[in-house]
Amino acid sequence: MASPTAAMAPTLERFADNVWLRFGLRRLGRLLVSVWVLLTAAFLMIHLIPGDPVRAALGIAAPPELVAARREALGLNDPLWLQYVHYLRDLFTGDLGVSTITGLPVAQVIGDRLPATVELALGGFGLAVAIAVPLGLGMAVLTRGGRRRQAELAFTSSSVLLAAVPEFLVAVGLVYVFSVALGWAPVAGRSSPDSYILPIVALAVGPAAALARIVRVETLSVLQADFIRTARAKRLPDRLVYARHALPNALTATITIGGLLLSGLVAGTVLVENVFAWPGLGSTIVQSILAKDYPVVQAVVLVYGLGVLVVNLAVDVTLALLDPRSTIRES
Amino acid sequence: MRSRWGSVLRTPVGVSAAALLAAVLLLAVLAPLVWSAEADAIDTGSILRGSSAEHSMGTDNLGRDIFARVMVATRLSVVLALVATSIGVLAGLVLGTAPLVLGARAGRIVTAAVNIAVAFPGLLLALFFAVIFGVGATGALLAIGFAIAPGFARLTQTLVARVAGLDFVAAARLAGVGRARLIVRHILPNIGEPLMVNATIAAGNTLLAFAGLSFLGLGVQPPAYDWGRLLGDGLGGIYIHPAAALAPGVAVVVAGLAFNLFGEAMAKGIGRQTAAVPVRRWRRPAATPVQRVPGPDAVLAVEGLRVSFPGPVTPVRGVGFTVRRGEAVGIVGESGSGKTLTALAIARLIEEPGEVSADRLQFLGKDLRIGSGPALRRLLGTSLAMVFQDPTTSFNPTRRMGRQLAEVAEVHQGLGRRPALARAVDRLRAVRIPAAERRARQFPHEFSGGMRQRAMIGMGLMGTPALIVADEPTTALDVTVQKQVLRLLERIRADDSVAILLISHDIAVVREVCDRVLVMYAGRIVEELPAADMHRLARHPYTRALLAAVPDMTTDRDRPLAAIPGRPADPTRLPVGCAFAPRCPLADEQCVREDPPLVADVLGHRVACWHADLVVGEPR
Numbered sequence: 001m002a003s004p005t006a007a008m009a010p011t012l013e014r015f016a017d018n019v020w021l022r023f024g025l026r027r028l029g030r031l032l033v034s035v036w037v038l039l040t041a042a043f044l045m046i047h048l049i050p051g052d053p054v055r056a057a058l059g060i061a062a063p064p065e066l067v068a069a070r071r072e073a074l075g076l077n078d079p080l081w082l083q084y085v086h087y088l089r090d091l092f093t094g095d096l097g098v099s100t101i102t103g104l105p106v107a108q109v110i111g112d113r114l115p116a117t118v119e120l121a122l123g124g125f126g127l128a129v130a131i132a133v134p135l136g137l138g139m140a141v142l143t144r145g146g147r148r149r150q151a152e153l154a155f156t157s158s159s160v161l162l163a164a165v166p167e168f169l170v171a172v173g174l175v176y177v178f179s180v181a182l183g184w185a186p187v188a189g190r191s192s193p194d195s196y197i198l199p200i201v202a203l204a205v206g207p208a209a210a211l212a213r214i215v216r217v218e219t220l221s222v223l224q225a226d227f228i229r230t231a232r233a234k235r236l237p238d239r240l241v242y243a244r245h246a247l248p249n250a251l252t253a254t255i256t257i258g259g260l261l262l263s264g265l266v267a268g269t270v271l272v273e274n275v276f277a278w279p280g281l282g283s284t285i286v287q288s289i290l291a292k293d294y295p296v297v298q299a300v301v302l303v304y305g306l307g308v309l310v311v312n313l314a315v316d317v318t319l320a321l322l323d324p325r326s327t328i329r330e331s
Numbered sequence: 332m333r334s335r336w337g338s339v340l341r342t343p344v345g346v347s348a349a350a351l352l353a354a355v356l357l358l359a360v361l362a363p364l365v366w367s368a369e370a371d372a373i374d375t376g377s378i379l380r381g382s383s384a385e386h387s388m389g390t391d392n393l394g395r396d397i398f399a400r401v402m403v404a405t406r407l408s409v410v411l412a413l414v415a416t417s418i419g420v421l422a423g424l425v426l427g428t429a430p431l432v433l434g435a436r437a438g439r440i441v442t443a444a445v446n447i448a449v450a451f452p453g454l455l456l457a458l459f460f461a462v463i464f465g466v467g468a469t470g471a472l473l474a475i476g477f478a479i480a481p482g483f484a485r486l487t488q489t490l491v492a493r494v495a496g497l498d499f500v501a502a503a504r505l506a507g508v509g510r511a512r513l514i515v516r517h518i519l520p521n522i523g524e525p526l527m528v529n530a531t532i533a534a535g536n537t538l539l540a541f542a543g544l545s546f547l548g549l550g551v552q553p554p555a556y557d558w559g560r561l562l563g564d565g566l567g568g569i570y571i572h573p574a575a576a577l578a579p580g581v582a583v584v585v586a587g588l589a590f591n592l593f594g595e596a597m598a599k600g601i602g603r604q605t606a607a608v609p610v611r612r613w614r615r616p617a618a619t620p621v622q623r624v625p626g627p628d629a630v631l632a633v634e635g636l637r638v639s640f641p642g643p644v645t646p647v648r649g650v651g652f653t654v655r656r657g658e659a660v661g662i663v664g665e666s667g668s669g670k671t672l673t674a675l676a677i678a679r680l681i682e683e684p685g686e687v688s689a690d691r692l693q694f695l696g697k698d699l700r701i702g703s704g705p706a707l708r709r710l711l712g713t714s715l716a717m718v719f720q721d722p723t724t725s726f727n728p729t730r731r732m733g734r735q736l737a738e739v740a741e742v743h744q745g746l747g748r749r750p751a752l753a754r755a756v757d758r759l760r761a762v763r764i765p766a767a768e769r770r771a772r773q774f775p776h777e778f779s780g781g782m783r784q785r786a787m788i789g790m791g792l793m794g795t796p797a798l799i800v801a802d803e804p805t806t807a808l809d810v811t812v813q814k815q816v817l818r819l820l821e822r823i824r825a826d827d828s829v830a831i832l833l834i835s836h837d838i839a840v841v842r843e844v845c846d847r848v849l850v851m852y853a854g855r856i857v858e859e860l861p862a863a864d865m866h867r868l869a870r871h872p873y874t875r876a877l878l879a880a881v882p883d884m885t886t887d888r889d890r891p892l893a894a895i896p897g898r899p900a901d902p903t904r905l906p907v908g909c910a911f912a913p914r915c916p917l918a919d920e921q922c923v924r925e926d927p928p929l930v931a932d933v934l935g936h937r938v939a940c941w942h943a944d945l946v947v948g949e950p951r
Contacts, residue, residue, distance in 0.1 A: 037447050041459070048463045145683055164591050166539045168546060169580045172566060176573050226724035232680055233719075234739050234790070235712030244738075248729045260452075267454035271543050275566065286547045289462055297462055301455075308451050322729055 023320060031313055038305040042298050043087050047080065049294075057100050057292040070100075091302075097295035101288075106299045109284065114303065116190055117280035120269050121307075123196060124203030125262050131208040133254075136215025137247060143216075144223050155216070162209035168271035171202035175275065190278055199276045203268055207261040214257050218250035225249070252322050259315030263308040342599070348592035355586045358402065359409040366399035389574050391564065400561060401578045408557040409586065411472060411550075412538035418476025419537070420530050423483020428491060428514050442488065448481035456481070457540060461549050471550040475540050479533055486529055490522035528598045535590030542583045558583045628656045630798050630830045631677065635690030638672045638681055646902045647672050648854040651691075651929075654798060657828030659821075661841030661862060663877065664851035665899045670834045673851070674802050677832075678717055695797055712743040716791020720803040722783035726775035732759075732786060733771025739793035754793065762789035762819060781812030785819060792823070798830045799823070805840060817844055838865075838877050850874045853900035853910035856929060859937040868936065870943040872915050909941070917942045 046053060054070045055062070071077055074097075075086055090097070096106035143152040178185045178198060186195045222228065223246055231245040273282030281300050288296040340346055374394035387398045426445055430438025448456065453475075460474035494500060495518065503517050544550035545559025546566075553560070558579040565575030631654040638647035647669040654660050662670045676687045679699055692699045695714060697707065719725045727735060736755035740746040746754065752771065759767035762785040775783060784804060791799055801820060805813035821844060824831050835841050841848055842862050850858040850871065858871040869875045876895045897914035900906075908925050912918040921941050929939040 033443075034447050034450065037444075045459060045462055050465070147683065160592075160595075161588070164535070164539075164588055165584050166543060166587075168543055169539075169562075169584055172562065172569070172576055172580050175569060176577060180570055180573055226719060226721060227727040229680060230717070230719065230725045230787075230790075231727070233678060233717040234742070235708040236738065236742055237708070240738070240742070244730070245727050249727065252729070263450070264452040264454075267452040267458075270454060270458065271547065274547055285458060286549065289458070290466060290548055294462075301459055301462070304455055305451065308455065312450055 020320075027313065027316055031309060034309050035306070038302065038309065039088065039091065040084075042302050042305070043084055045301065046294050046298060047083075053292070053294050057294065096299045099288075099293055099296050101291050101293045101296075106295050109296055110281070110299055110303060113279060113281045113284050116278060117269050117273070117282060119196070120199055120203060120272065120278065120280060121262075121266050123200040124207070124265050124268075127200055127204035128208040128211055128261070128265070129258070131204065132211035133215055133247075133251075135208075136212040136254075137219050137242060137250070139212070140216045140219035140223065140246075140250075141242060144220060156213065159209040159213045163206050163213070165206060166271070167202050167206055167268045168275050170205050171199070171272050171275040174198045174202050189276070190280075195276075199272050199278055202272050202275070203265055206268075207265055211254065211258055211261055215250060215254050218254055219246055222246045222249045248322055252319060255315055255319055255322070259311055262315075263311045266304060266307050266311065342596060344592060345596035345599075348589060348596050351585070351589040352593045355405065355409065355589045359406045362402040362405045366396075366402045369396050370399035370403040371395065389572055391575055397561075397565075397575050397578055400556065401558070401582050404557050404561055404579065405582070405586070407551065407555065408538060408541065408559075408583070411468065411541050411557060412534055412590075415472050415475040415541060416479070416530060416534040416537045418472065419479035419533065420483050420526070422477060422480035424487055424519075424526075426480060426484035427487025428518070430488065431491060431495065431514060431518075432510050441484075445481050445484045445488070449485050453478045453482070453536075453540065454543065457544060458549075461544065466549050466552070468551045468555065471541065471544045475537055475544065478540075479537065483526075483529070483533070486526070487522065490525060491518055494518050494521045528594055530594075531597060532591055532594030535587045535594065538590060539583060539587045542579075558586075629653050629693070630656055630658075630695060631832070632691055632693040633677060633689060634692075635688075636673065636676055636692065637688045638669070638676045639686050639688075641684050642903065644902050646854050647676060650851070650854075650856055652849055652856065652859065654830045654832055656797070657824060657830055658847065659824060659831040659833060659845040661845035661848045662832065662834045662851055663836065663838050663841050663848060665895075666836060667899050667902070668851040669854040669902075670851050671802050674800050674832065674834050678715060678800055679711065680717075709743045712739060713794025714797045716788070716794070716796040716799045718784070718787050718791060718799060718801040718804045721807045722780060722787050723775075723807070725787060726783060728775055730774075731771065732773055732775060732778065735775075736771070736786070736790045736793055739790060743794060755789075758789040758792050759786060761792060762786065764789070779812075780808050781815055784808060784812075784816050788816070788819060788823070795827075796829050798832060800832045800834070802834045803836070804833070806835070806837075813840075820844065839881050850877070853905060854902060855910070855939065856937070857911065857939045859929075859935075861936070870936075870938045871940045872917050872942070873911050909939075 049056070052067070052071075054067050054074065054076065058067060058070065075083055078086070094107060096110065098105055099109060102109075139151070139155050142148055143155075175198065185198050186192065189195055227249075228241065228245055231241045236244075269278075269280060270282035270285060272278070273280045274286055277283065281303060285297060285300040285304075287293075288300065340349060372395060374390065376394065389397050391397055391400070426441060429441040433441065456478035457471075457474045460477045461470055464470035464473045500513070500517055503513055508517070541550055541557065542559035542562065545557050546563040547559075548563060551557045551560045556564075561579035562576055562583070565572070565577075565579065569576045633653070634651040636647060636650040637645060639645040646667075650669070650673050652660070662673065664670050672681070672685075675681050676689075677692070677694075677699075679687075681687050689700055695710065697710060699707075699711075726732070733752050733755045736758060737746075737748070737751035740751040740754050741748070744751075756767045756771045759771055764770050764782055764785060770778070770782075778786065784807075788799070788804075799820065804820070805816050808816060817840065820831055820833070823829055831844070833841060833844055838848075842865060845862045848860055848862045848865065849856050850860075850873065852873050858869070858874045860868050860870075860874070865874070866878055869878055873895075880894060895914060900910045900913075906912060906923065908921075908923040909915070909918070909927055912922040915922065917940075919942075925941075927939045927941045929937050931937045
């Protein structure tokens with residue numbers, strides 16, 4: 001009786017490992033394809049600009065010799081495939097080119113600006129999650145089974161409203177109230193710790209409201225589930241029923257949408273940075289687009305794109321860890 | 332279709348959203364006609380003034396009236412948003428129907444491209460396209476249009492896939508309808524509604540996005556202006572002149588919300604189902620329960636148990652019975668007879684808004700009607716085990732099996748993580764789960780149905796149960812596995828003299844396992860009798876009908892199986908008299924007028940029927 005099952009165990013374990021391996025390979029393949037598409041799109045972006053980007057950047061008054069020299073320096077006279085090969089080679093050696101406006105290496109510009117943006121995005125996401133998960137869970141517990149209709153109405157309508165207001169308008173409103181009217185926070189710039197408060201809050205408000213709604217809806221449906229009844233039949237204390245049994249199951253659906261919000265939040269930094277004159281990538285890309293500084297634009301687009309892809313990867317891996325069934329499901 | 336739009340306008344949100352949207356659109360048409368002159372009038376004498384009688388929101392750096400400029404900007408802002416949305420929807424439709432037009436291989440490439448593009452946030456795509464199309468209103472239009480296209484392409488694909496599988500499309504395809512015609516004539520009309528809803532919501536988001544681009548200086552260029560441009564120009568002076576930044580901001584939010592809310596209201600109106608049927612009031616006094624003193628060996632004693640829900644509905648109406656140590660009692664009845672609610676009420680698992688009341692509810696001598704402290708929780712957690720119907724959904728899919736069992740011991744017996752897990756493995760072994768140690772590390776979905784149900788029983792054995800309440804424990808299982816689970820319950824009962832309350836609609840299962848059977852109908856016990864001799868002893872017409880519906884060795888196989896005529900009683904509209912009377916062959920005027928009480932004979936056999944001693948078909 002015991003021996004056949006014992007012999008079967010390793011095989012089954014190998015199968016379990018395989019599920020994770022297959023998931024990893026599939027996910028890695030998708031990531032590589034996405035990265036390749038992103039790199040190629042960023043390359044083509046420069047070549048799809050109508051007219052001559054060098055002429056556009058230098059202005060109509062620039063002498064033709066200068067334009068020709070700059071074209072030669074940027075390798076724009078080579079055949080397209082050769083330019084593509086050089087572009088990929090340069091990327092992998094970390095050479096992102098030189099800013100046409102300031103003459104600084106683009107890699108240095110990115111290195112200077114990226115940390116400020118990452119701080120904002122992570123701070124905003126952290127705050128959004130820290131507000132949304134307890135709020136959504138709490139509202140679900142309070143309003144389950146049609147209880148407290150008033151509270152439910154207040155919560156849903158205010159969260160819809162907050163989620164609909166774009167972050168740069170929230171930012172302007174916050175600046176008006178807390179910097180202009182109350183004088184509690186600096187109006188712009190990145191200096192003291194309190195200069196972080198308004199930008200991060202501005203970024204977090206919308207996603208927090210949207211996420212809290214989702215957490216509540218998901219938790220409500222999970223609270224109906226049979227396994228919650230089982231947990232209650234085990235007479236677990238309420239906090240364990242909600243935190244251990246309801247929350248992880250509500251989160252699996254939440255994380256998918258939370259991931260979308262996070263990548264939206266990465267993009268939202270562009271607007272918020274411009275409101276607060278935040279020295280990050282967001283203000284850099286706008287200035288560079290306006291100044292037609294294409295090497296910088298290209299590099300910032302790449303960084304933002306990679307950021308989004310990394311977020312999506314993190315979401316999928318977290319999902320797989322939280323709900324092992326998702327590794328088997330076809331993505 | 333028209334009635335659906337009507338239903339959108341009947342909700343308060345729908346009406347206000349529609350009114351708001353109409354106002355915004357009207358303003359877009361009229362505002363430039365009314366305020367243009369004022370908005371463009373340069374007055375160097377009053378630059379950057381605050382609000383005054385002449386300029387309600389002050390003036391900008393050229394002395395132009397801000398209120399007038401915000402009003403005039405409505406047209407450009409709304410028009411740009413609508414055009415960008417149209418570009419996005421059209422591009423999305425083309426991309427989304429491409430798989431259908433181009434065939435499988437090219438379609439897959441388009442789908443893959445859409446899938447990758449969808450992963451990037453709209454603003455990032457818009458910036459990407461803004462680089463290509465250049466700074467300015469036209470560039471921004473194309474940029475935002477293309478940025479929302481992937482989302483619409485995905486939506487179109489999903490909708491098309493749903494419609495393309497329908498019969499009429501297959502029929503049209505078989506009839507030789509061309510691809511383009513198929514899309515235009517057969518598919519588009521059927522996905523129009525959800526597309527419209529999403530396009531309306533998208534228009535709101537586009538308006539906000541356009542304001543964002545213009546605010547960044549990438550959209551509308553001076554001297555033209557939209558709300559985003561005004562906001563960007565006003566922000567620099569927010570310290571001295573906040574209205575210049577706030578007024579266009581408020582306008583953007585209001586207009587964006589008008590589109591968004593109207594879209595949401597449309598979505599709700601379209602998705603709305605028919606209104607709920609009003610519930611009839613049920614008014615009937617409870618039948619007086621038979622008061623009996625439970626013996627000293629009673630594990631569970633219930634008298635006058637009632638469960639009600641707002642409506643009001645009372646699906647359990649005065650149930651009373653006793654379960655003794657080591658005894659197996661079955662509750663049978665059709666679905667809706669209140670047997671599951673009875674079990675949940677006994678286990679104190681009825682949640683608000685459900686309400687439980689009882690004249691007596693004693694478990695191991697403790698009154699369950701009062702208190703909810705940790706002591707009572709520990710008693711129930713260790714001594715009362717529950718087994719539910721569907722083992723697939725009754726385990727938490729995100730936790731390992733071993734941990735789900737172990738937490739009982741952690742919470743109630745104060746065991747540490749490791750000892751608790753060791754006990755869980757031991758209990759899994761006790762319910763004959765092979766390779767219990769490895770199985771404990773697995774997730775519920777890696778177990779088979781029968782194993783899950785045995786594990787559920789094992790979970791009940793983590794403590795030292797005095798009573799196992801099993802609610803349809805075998806209904807969701809294969810016939811072969813059913814036997815194993817029932818045998819396991821029997822063995823546990825015999826080994827540790829654990830009492831079992833087995834709830835089932837299957838009278839054959841109950842007869843096999845139980846000593847005593849309670850028959851429930853419409854929330855009441857109508858008969859209580861020994862399981863062994865049911866055929867001979869059954870006195871209630873309902874019990875006899877149930878028994879007759881089960882074939883056994885003596886059933887004449889040439890005759891059709893007996894079925895109980897009529898429908899189960901509706902708990903929202905119970906009759907005054909016996910609830911079974913409308914389906915009973917013996918019913919007379921007394922049955923319709925008066926509900927029969929549950930009366931016990933000397934042997935403890937109880938029955939609630941005015942004609943308990945008559946046999947069906949016999950003359951009275």
